[in-house]
Amino acid sequence: MCNACVIENVKRTMLSRRSLFTGAAASGAAALAMGAVSARPALAQATGKVVDLTHVLDEKFPTFDGQPGILYEENVNFDQSGYQLWKLTIFEHSGTHIDAPLHFSKDGKSVAELDPAGLICPLCIVDIKSKAAEDANAMVEPEDLDAWISANGEIPKGACVAMNAGWAAKVGTPAFRNTPDDNFAFPGFSKAATDRLAELGAGAIGVDSLSLDPGNSADFAVHNSWLPGGRFGIECLANLDQLPAKGATLFAGAPKHARGTGGPARILAVI
Template sequence: MCHACVMDSVQRQLLDRRRLLKAAAGFGLGGAAFAAGIPAPARAQPAATGRVVDLTHTLFPDFPAFDEGPQFALEKKFDLAKDGYNLHIIRVNEHVGTHLDAPLHFSADGISVAEIPVERLVAPLAVLDLRARAAEDPDAQVTPDDVKAWIAEYGELPAGACVALLSGWDSRVAEGTFKNLDAEGRMRFPGFHPEAVAYLLEETEAGGIAVDTLSLDHGLSPDFATHRDWLGAGRWGLECAANLAELPASGATIVVGAPKFQGGTGGPTRAIALI
């Protein structure tokens, strides 16, 4: 099937999905979902250009992580020449590379990565461009004012939206400065301020947040307050995203290919965006 045909088909499906979600909202399903503490299903926007952008870093053994040492490994178990096929055993930290944080990661009774309803993993994207600020200040954080400025320019956040921090930090993976350790060994990188999370929870129906840095919290966070408050409220987070600079501030749709590990607190993820 030709590329144009594929994209036309995807667009028709997304439009049909929007109609269904609108009808569901009319019957009060969105409100019921929020009454249960879960964001209403995302209203995905139809693709406008037909572009698909990979938001995922290639995972390799020395990908920077909070824990020291390799957090990912492929162990060759079967070899094509010897056994007739290739097969690896994968050993991986749940939270390395481009990965999803499930509510269970920072809550005693939150849902696991396998329990996140799949419709929550397709979401309209709101991209907050903090590159200029991050270039001057590695400790820059998304604030309520940043969210309000986006809303003032583009309109209210759609229900279930993913709010993404674009700091330009993704290029540092290849440069070897992703963790950005200072002279005291402290990590210095941007993230979401807890006040921004409080605003999103109280004033919007956002369902996810994403960062192109190592953590939802900024590097100097002493207590992971953003993780605790956001994931504890039943939302999800995407860390170590790539290529956010290729997306418009509004109008793209993120598709989060989260793993489905029983009891998992998260896991390496193939995330893409439709524009």
């Protein structure tokens, strides 16, 4: 056989093997991609409407301890320097914010260590406005979850289940935080409900009130059980009335500071 024939034969063999490996790699990549998709929670098919679930944070926004959650100090003055800059002092659990596992555990995940995939998830909204209108310390109970499931189907794995107690409308009034005789009073979740959500595989809970636990809680049972399990919570949500009970996708813009037990967050929903 001539040298030219040998060379051409080698070329054909190499090209054939290259095609084989390329096809195998493409099939493998496709399989991996399908696996990744199937491992993620089922997200809504969005129409493009974005609802901001975040309150504006300023010095007047209600906080658990009654102290301002954010303080401003002018660092650079525009008239003097042509640009402006604030020095901020921010307390982690202020405004619309995330509670990370580290908030109620010695060595749980910090807010910076939360899995980014879990910050984008299906949003399920449980409406307890009628109960909360009669009892400021009303709670989401297992029967509320049963009613939601009966009306809307199963709660997706990894979902954020949010309580809508109509409490966001009280921001800016003393009733968001206290009774007239200055006792804590606001709705939250019961431990029985969050234990059930943990069994169902929910990844987060959210409230439109000041705390995951109701205002009259003496033991922070939800904080002490839900967060150490590696899950997170969102407090002081806004605009839940603008969303359906199911079908929205939550985007939690969690802060990413080291050792963070939580922090103010930009929370968005897309439907």
